[in-house]
Amino acid sequence: MSKTIEIGKLTDIPKLGSRVVKTQQGNIAIFRTMEDEVFALHDSCPHKQGALSQGIVHGKSVTCPLHNWVIGLDDGEAKGHDTGCTKTFEAHQEGGMVYLVLDEV
Numbered sequence: 674m675s676k677t678i679e680i681g682k683l684t685d686i687p688k689l690g691s692r693v694v695k696t697q698q699g700n701i702a703i704f705r706t707m708e709d710e711v712f713a714l715h716d717s718c719p720h721k722q723g724a725l726s727q728g729i730v731h732g733k734s735v736t737c738p739l740h741n742w743v744i745g746l747d748d749g750e751a752k753g754h755d756t757g758c759t760k761t762f763e764a765h766q767e768g769g770m771v772y773l774v775l776d777e778v
């Protein structure tokens with residue numbers, strides 16, 4: 674089972690920025706790209722748990738603020754020579770509102 678929760682307005686998340694949502698499954702960072710796509714990732718880098726929400730968004734990736742690993746927003750995978758994966762969550766926007774889909778625990 675999953676549940677969809679309304680996060681707020683798309684415009685409350687800056688372009689190339691993020692917003693953190695606290696859930697029972699931990700902090701989830703909701704990212705907004707330049708093209709107004711939204712992606713949701715566990716707010717924890719697969720390297721040493723840096724807060725990805727503090728990173729720099731470019732294209733469909735975010736660069737971790739701690740040691741510059743680049744993480745794919747769509748799959749949570751580390752790019753390049755780095756290996757690791759951050760859990761992703763389903764997020765979408767509809768009518769200017771952002772929604773996050775969580776597995777019920």
Ligand code: FES
Pocket residue numbers: 718719720721722723737738739740741742
């Ligand atoms: S904690 Fe993210 S690159 Fe090291």
